[in-house]
Each structure stands twice: as C-alpha cells, then as structure tokens.
Amino acid sequence: xxxxxxxxxxxxxxxxxxxxxxxxxxxxxxxxxxxxxxxxxxxxxxxxxxxxxxxxxxxxxxxxxxxxxxxxxxxxxxxxxxxxxxxxxxxxxxxxxxxxxxxxxxxxxxxxxxxxxxxxxxxxxxxxxxxxxxxxxxxxxxxxxxxxxxxxxxxxxxxxxxxxxxxxxxxxxxxxxxxxxxxxxxxxxxxxxxxxxxxxxxxxxxxxxxxxxxxxxxxxxxxxxxxxxxxxxxxxxxxxxxxxxxxxxxxxxxxxxxxxxxxxxxxxxxxxxxxxxxxxxxxxxxxxxxxxxxxxxxxxxxxxxxxxxxxxxxxxxxxxxxxxxxxxxxxxxx
Amino acid sequence: xxxxxxxxxxxxxxxxxxxxxxxxxxxxxxxxxxxxxxxxxxxxxxxxxxxxxxxxxxxxxxxxxxxxxxxxxxxxxxxxxxxxxxxxxxxxxxxxxxxxxxxxxxxxxxxxxxxxxxxxxxxxxxxxxxxxxxxxxxxxxxxxxxxxxxxxxxxxxxxxxxxxxxxxxxxxxxxxxxxxxxxxxxxxxxxxxxxxxxxxxxxxxxxxxxxxxxxxxxxxxxxxxxxxxxxxxxxx
Numbered sequence: 001x002x003x004x005x006x007x008x009x010x011x012x013x014x015x016x017x018x019x020x021x022x023x024x025x026x027x028x029x030x031x032x033x034x035x036x037x038x039x040x041x042x043x044x045x046x047x048x049x050x051x052x053x054x055x056x057x058x059x060x061x062x063x064x065x066x067x068x069x070x071x072x073x074x075x076x077x078x079x080x081x082x083x084x085x086x087x088x089x090x091x092x093x094x095x096x097x098x099x100x101x102x103x104x105x106x107x108x109x110x111x112x113x114x115x116x117x118x119x120x121x122x123x124x125x126x127x128x129x130x131x132x133x134x135x136x137x138x139x140x141x142x143x144x145x146x147x148x149x150x151x152x153x154x155x156x157x158x159x160x161x162x163x164x165x166x167x168x169x170x171x172x173x174x175x176x177x178x179x180x181x182x183x184x185x186x187x188x189x190x191x192x193x194x195x196x197x198x199x200x201x202x203x204x205x206x207x208x209x210x211x212x213x214x215x216x217x218x219x220x221x222x223x224x225x226x227x228x229x230x231x232x233x234x235x236x237x238x239x240x241x242x243x244x245x246x247x248x249x250x251x252x253x254x255x256x257x258x259x260x261x262x263x264x265x266x267x268x269x270x271x272x273x274x275x276x277x278x279x280x281x282x283x284x285x286x287x288x289x290x291x292x293x294x295x296x297x298x299x300x301x302x303x304x305x306x307x308x309x310x311x312x313x314x315x316x317x318x319x320x321x322x323x324x325x326x327x328x329x330x331x332x333x334x
Numbered sequence: 335x336x337x338x339x340x341x342x343x344x345x346x347x348x349x350x351x352x353x354x355x356x357x358x359x360x361x362x363x364x365x366x367x368x369x370x371x372x373x374x375x376x377x378x379x380x381x382x383x384x385x386x387x388x389x390x391x392x393x394x395x396x397x398x399x400x401x402x403x404x405x406x407x408x409x410x411x412x413x414x415x416x417x418x419x420x421x422x423x424x425x426x427x428x429x430x431x432x433x434x435x436x437x438x439x440x441x442x443x444x445x446x447x448x449x450x451x452x453x454x455x456x457x458x459x460x461x462x463x464x465x466x467x468x469x470x471x472x473x474x475x476x477x478x479x480x481x482x483x484x485x486x487x488x489x490x491x492x493x494x495x496x497x498x499x500x501x502x503x504x505x506x507x508x509x510x511x512x513x514x515x516x517x518x519x520x521x522x523x524x525x526x527x528x529x530x531x532x533x534x535x536x537x538x539x540x541x542x543x544x545x546x547x548x549x550x551x552x553x554x555x556x557x558x559x560x561x562x563x564x565x566x567x568x569x570x
Contacts, residue, residue: 192433192440199423199434206421209385211409211438211487 022175026168034167036283040276041174042236045181046252047259047271049228054257055265056189057221058201060113062253063104063120066127067226069248070097071233073131073138076147076243081137086150090234097230098223105222109215112204124250131245143244147237174235178272181228186268188224197221198266262303264310273311335394336361336522337382337413337491342391342401344381351377353546354391359491359524364517366533366554367526368567369543375526376418378543379493383415384408395491410438414489416480418496418526424469428460431468431479435486446486453482456512474505481512492516493524498532510536530567534558542567 026034046068053061074093078084084092108119131138138144150163150173163169188194196217199207208214237243256271263274281299285292307314337359344352352374359365367375380386382393384405393401400408414435423431432453436446454461457478463471468479477497484492494513498506506529514536517523527533534540534554542550542563550562557563 192437195426195430195434196437198426198430202423202425203421205385206417206423207434208405209383209415209417209421210435210483211406211414212434213404213406 019179023172026171031167034171036279037276038167038171038174038239040279041171041178042232042239043256043259043279044272044275045178045232045235046229047256047263047275048181048185049225049232050253050256051260051265051267051271052185052188052197052228053221053225055260055267055270056194056201057197057218059109059218059222060117061120061222061225062117062250063108063124063127064225064229064256065248065250065252066124067097067101067229068233068236068252069127069131069245070100070226071230072237072243072247073144073233074230075234076144076237077137079148079238080144080146086148086238090231090238093234094227094230097233098227101223101226102219105219105226109218109222121250124248124253128245128248128250131248138245141245143242144237145242147241147243149241150238170239174239177231177235181231182268182272185228189268193217193220201266258300260310262300262307262310264312264314264316267310267312267316270310270312277311335359336363336396337524338392338394339378339382340392340394342381342388342393344377344386344388346377351546352381352388355543355546355548357541357548359522362517362520362522363539364514364523364525364537366530366537366540367524367543368528368530368533368540368557368563369526370528370567373543374546375543376495377546379415379495379524379526382408382493383413406438409487409489412488412490413493414484414487414491415493416477416484416495416497419499420473420476420480422468422471422476422479422483424467426468427465428468428471428479429464431483432460432464432486435483436488438487445488449486449488453485456485456516457482473501474509477501477505477509478512481509489521491522491524493526495526496528497525498527498529506532528567530563531558534563 025037029037046064050061050064053059071093074096075086075089078089078092079086104120104123108116108123111119132140134140150170152163153161155161161169163173196207196212199212200214200217204214233247236247259274259278260271261274262278263272264270282292282296285295288295309317335358339355339357341354341356342352343350343354355374355378357378367378369375377386381388384400384403388401391401392399395411395413400411423434432450433446436449439446459475460478460482463475468476471479481494481497497509497513501509510532513523513525517536525533525537534557537554539552540554540557541548542557550557550560552560
C-alpha cells in the first residue's frame with residue numbers, strides 16, 4: 001500500500017513538473033521548435049482520441065480522420081464564410097461533430113472486428129470525397145485559406161493576448177486544450193464507465209453477461225473520441241490558417257495509430273509520448289530527404305516487434321519489477 | 335414465485351436447445367439444475383439472463399415478464415449470473431473485476447464499497463489478492479471471484495453455472511459450503527451442476543435436464559434416492 005502511495009505521488013509530481021516545463025517552454029524555445037511542439041500537442045489530442053476507442057474499447061475505428069476533418073472544416077468554414085469568431089465556430093463545429101459521430105456510430109457499431117474497421121474506413125473515404133467534390137463550399141483540392149486567428153483576448157490590467165502576432169499565445173491555447181483533454185481522459189479511464197470500455201475490449205460477451213450495456217459503452221466511447229478529434233481539428237484549422245482535404249483522410253487515422261502503438265495503447269501517457277517522439281524524430285529525419293520515410297518506417301516496425309505494448313506499456317510492465325529489485329538491493333546493502 | 339419460467343423453447347440457429355422447459359424458484363430457495371454436458375443447463379441460464387431470447391414461452395421475475403428484456407436491464411432488476419468457466423477479465427485486477435460486477439449500480443459508490451467489504455468478508459483470499467491480475471488466480475480463487483463479482487450486482491437471484499468444474503474435491507466442498515451459507519442468509523440461488531451428489535446435498539429442489547427437456551424434478555432428498563438419478567448422475 002505504501003509503495004502504491006509512493007508511485008501515485010511520483011506520478012502526480014511528474015505531471016506537475018511537465019506542466020511547469022510546458023509553461024516556461026516558449027521562453028527558451030526557438031520559433032521553429034515552438035511550431036513543432038504546438039503540432040505535437042495537436043497530434044497528441046488526436047492520438048488520445050484514437051486510443052480511447054481503439055486502445056481502451058478495442059473497436060478498430062478507421063474513420064477518425066473524418067471527425068478531425070469535420071472539426072477543422074466546420075470551424076474553418078464558419079469563420080471564413082459566416083465570419084463567426086473562433087469560439088462560437090468551435091462550439092458549433094463540436095456540436096455538429098458529435099451529431100455526425102452518433103449518426104455514424106449507430107449503424108457501424110452494430111458490426112464487429114474487421115467489419116467495423118471496413119465500415120468506418122468507407123465512411124472516411126466518402127467524407128473525404130465529399131470534401132474534395134463540394135467545391136463551391138470547401139474550395140476542393142485547393143483547400144480553405146485565410147482562416148482568421150483566434151480573436152485577441154483583452155487582459156483585465158490592460159493590454160491583450162494577441163494570437164495574430166504571438167506564436168506563444170497559440171501554443172498556450174493548444175496546450176490548455178491538451179491538458180484539459182488529458183484530465184478528462186484520466187477521469188474517464190479511472191471511472192467504472194472507463195473500466196466497462198476495457199471490459200468490452202477484453203471480452204464483449206462476458207461484459208454483456210455481467211450487465212454492461214455494451215452497445216451504449218461503445219457508442220459513448222466512439223462519440224467522446226470523435227469529439228476530441230474534432231477539437232484537435234478545430235485547433236489545427238485556426239492554428240495553421242489553412243486546411244486541405246488531405247487532413248480529413250484515413251491517412252490521418254493511420255498516423256495516429258502509429259503514435260498510439262509506439263507510445264503504448266490503453267495507457268493515458270502512451271499516445272502523448274508516441275506523438276511527441278515520432279513527430280520530433282520525423283522532423284529530424286527530413287534531413288535525409290526522400291529516405292526519411294523509409295527510416296521512419298523501419299523505426300516503427302522495430303518498436304512494434306521489440307516493444308509490442310509501446311514505450312509506456314513496457315515501462316508499466318517492467319518498472320514495478322525494477323523498483324522491487326532496487327529496494328531489495330538496498331536491503332541487502334544495509 | 336420469484337422466478338417462473340413457463341414452456342420456453344430456445345434455439346441456436348435451427349437447432350433447438352430447450353424444448354418446452356418450465357422451471358420455477360421460490361424466494362430464499364436453493365434450486366439445482368442437473369444434467370450432463372450439452373443437455374441445456376447453460377442455455378437455460380443464458381435464456382433467463384436475456385443473453386439468448388426464447389422463441390416461445392414466458393419468463394417472469396417478480397411477476398414481470400423479462401423474456402424480451404435486455405441483459406443489462408435484467409441484471410439491474412436483480413438477476414445475476416456467474417458464467418460457466420468462471421469467465422473473468424483475466425488481464426484486470428481482482429478489484430476491477432469486482433467493481434465491474436457493480437456496473438449497474440455505478441452511481442452508488444458508497445453502496446458498492448459496502449458490498450465490496452461484504453464480498454471480502456465472505457472470501458478473505460480475494461482481499462489479499464485484490465491487486466493481482468484475475469488471470470493469475472488458482473481455480474478455486476477464480477470461482478470465488480466469479481461468485482463475488484455476481485454478488486456485487488446485489489442480486490435477488492444468484493445463478494451459478496457449474497461452480498465445481500475443474501476444481502479439486504476439497505475446494506468444491508468449500509465453495510458449496512459458501513453457497514449454502516449464502517442461501518442460509520436468505521439469498522435465492524440457482525446452481526447448474528454436473529456434480530449431482532454435491533449439488534443435491536445442499537439444494538432444496540432439483541431439475542434434471544436431458545436433451546433440452548426437464549426429465550425429472552422434485553425435492554432434493556427424493557432425487558438423491560431416485561433410481562434413475564442415482565444410476566446416471568451419481569453412479570451408485
């Protein structure tokens with residue numbers, strides 16, 4: 001019990017330290033680094049979303065890119081076409097993303113395993129095709145340009161937070177949403193509802209037999225996941241100011257799957273670790289030109305072979321053993 | 335009657351597994367369903383909990399028809415099953431398995447805590463093992479966890495599917511003692527068993543299922559002395 005207590009406090013301390021580091025980061029980082037880290041935060045949110053439905057609930061949702069795209073395009077279009085400000089546009093976009101998720105989840109979640117993966121993949125392809133073809137609304141392959149910045153937030157003691165000039169302001173905006181997402185996910189997975197997601201993944205028939213409404217659990221997980229993906233999409237649109245149909249495609253989902261697998265599925269920290277690590281490595285590898293995707297691929301394959309539970313999964317598996325050994329070692333030494 | 339099953343037919347696709355089975359359980363009774371493998375014991379329990387839907391017949395629990403209700407509503411109404419083969423979430427801890435049993439009461443944390451203490455009192459070994467993965471438990475401990483998890487749903491009717499399967503005789507005796515003890519405290523229990531001698535020694539009444547039909551039914555004592563039961567199921 002004492003050991004557990006220690007582990008928990010270390011975990012909370014580590015989380016607090018990371019937040020402090022993230023807060024002071026813009027003071028020391030170059031513009032280039034700050035840009036990459038902001039993108040890491042956005043990809044982390046997408047990976048967290050994927051991890052909820054795929055990692056925790058065991059449903060191979062290959063349609064997450066569409067929800068990311070739904071968040072991005074709805075936010076962008078409402079701002080560009082109707083001149084809404086970012087906050088209003090984001091709220092409407094998220095509401096529409098949730099409605100879309102329920103409409104897609106209701107029929108597709110009746111299927112299982114590979115059929116569900118195929119059904120959601122088809123949905124994603126249709127979604128991307130619509131975005132490309134609906135030229136009048138989305139500007140098709142050209143993409144939607146000149147999405148305005150987040151409106152400046154006036155400060156009570158004079159001055160304002162300006163999102164047009166300041167990269168740091170955008171970074172903090174994304175960071176705050178990432179932290180909120182982590183807190184929400186942490187609370188979900190530690191609740192009985194979150195445990196029911198894991199139960200569905202491990203043995204759906206058994207979960208049903210002990211009184212879990214497995215369909216409701218899957219739909220809830222699917223919808224919350226889509227909501228987070230939509231939020232990441234909305235932030236992506238306003239941060240970059242430009243979106244193209246490629247960001248709605250299933251390729252986005254596969255990228256997120258890589259992040260989750262390398263970081264560790266069904267862990268809270270896994271998708272974040274995976275997103276940051278692979279984005280940063282990917283960025284370093286661009287120096288190798290066209291070779292970079294090959295090196296990237298090899299790294300991912302190696303990590304899947306040698307760390308099937310991902311980095312965080314392996315840590316959780318082996319750390320208690322190492323910890324025990326270290327303690328025993330101390331006793332012997334004394 | 336607490337539970338009244340009347341003339342149910344259950345099918346797996348085209349294959350009929352239950353043929354006009356009628357079965358009832360009174361409040362505070364301990365009833366056993368006997369029969370060899372494949373005779374329909376599990377099918378009957380699955381039909382009562384709504385995992386299988388009967389093609390014909392009615393099932394009443396507290397005078398309410400439940401044969402078309404979903405499993406989670408039936409569990410919430412008070413019927414709880416410890417499935418065959420002690421189905422546990424092997425990768426999850428003992429504690430999480432127990433908590434999941436209380437899923438239908440997920441908003442009542444205080445009540446669940448109290449129920450958990452009751453289960454730990456009944457099975458002290460589970461308290462010791464609470465942080466262990468369920469997959470690492472011995473057969474007897476796993477069975478205790480399956481029963482404990484079923485109790486976490488605070489059932490009015492507890493159904494156990496073959497609690498003795500694959501266990502050493504002294505562990506079977508221990509488990510059956512606990513089942514009897516639970517019944518003495520007022521819990522209504524249905525036990526499906528192949529081990530007829532053991533089941534009849536604690537039950538009030540019994541039903542024998544043969545190829546999906548009730549062939550013999552009566553008081554446990556009468557069944558123990560019934561020649562057909564003796565010959566086929568007890569081997570005397």
